[in-house]
Amino acid sequence: MSESANSMFGEARNGSWLECTNVIVRTMMNRICSLREENYGREGVLDKVAGILEHRWKSCSGFQGREVVKGGSQFDVFRPSRGASQPESNRLLDVREQTCECGKWQEHGVPCIDAVAYYRLFEMKTMQHILDNHVSEHYKYETVNKLLKENIVPISLDILDQDGVTLPPNHTKRSSGRPRKKRIRKQSCFALDPDKSPIVCSRCKKKGHNVKTYVAREQIEKQHPAELDLY
Template sequence: MRWASVLVPSAEKRVLEAVADAHCYQVLRANEVEFEIVSTERTNIVDIRTRVCSCRRWQIYGVPCAHAAAALISCGHNVQLFAEPCFTVTSYRETYSQAINLIPSRNFWKGPGEGTDGGGAKADITIRPPKTRRPPGRPKKKVPRAESTKRPKRVVQCGRCHLLGHSQKKCTLSV
């Protein structure tokens, strides 16, 4: 009840960080709702009507990113008003306005078959696996992968000079 801002504290913190980062961007206006935000690394496109930024942070987190904040500030809009409605304090208060009851102790839990059918009869429900048919034809052979069966190459040794790397056929040593 003590929150006086438009957004909840976590969203408020993100918006303030975005506004602080927005000052280092150059804003180029394409039309009434589209902006090109230029930084040293890259250029981002922001559409404030559809709440879309090419970095995708605005869509993912629901809170305007630094690019969107730069575009909104250049228009004179309040950045906080462009966060998703679920981040507003009024939405938060509405969510928790009703009483939340405790979960009863495990002793009061109903066992299996003690449903709300009212009959009192215990219904034994067994879930069986789905029926499958074996495919026709001979099962395919499982061939091991070539990487797992690689053996080290055998080094050839000459029978005449006993040097490695060639055989007797290619030996240049005189007979």
């Protein structure tokens, strides 16, 4: 999701903070409008989710289900071997809690292949029954249309004016993110007052220079003390 968002908002990288915000808002508006037109008037389960369930329906034809406790909700689903890459295995699922040992059913809200095998082989349900009754509402076009009903309110940058209050934050520390294209070079330590310099020598513990220039300063101070101010 992060990489997809980066590709969508790539145009906003090179502008100012105001232009960046405008590009992000405009991109999101266009995205919502296109999805709204694409899904308008559609009903039922999303095509992608329906395709996944149809594939699971076809793949579970050889599975077997065993009831763990008579009259209970737990079932042990046996998966036959499909070659060296898919050895035989079994999964325990609870149809009342809609959970499976594989974790996919409770994580995504869509019946996993073991749950599909249970509904198909044990309860003799149809594929349409699974789509209508056992898929989360989040994967239906009705929910998508509700989500896309309202769009972002646009703002025209031409009518914006400085009010003296709403200003971008003045950060004294660089925030996390991509590094700058050009390195910001610090001012020479010798151009500052040594007492006010933030640079401290790790060797002599004095301000105004660092350990790299310590030896050169020491030699100049011994031989030509008057030249130290020019160094």
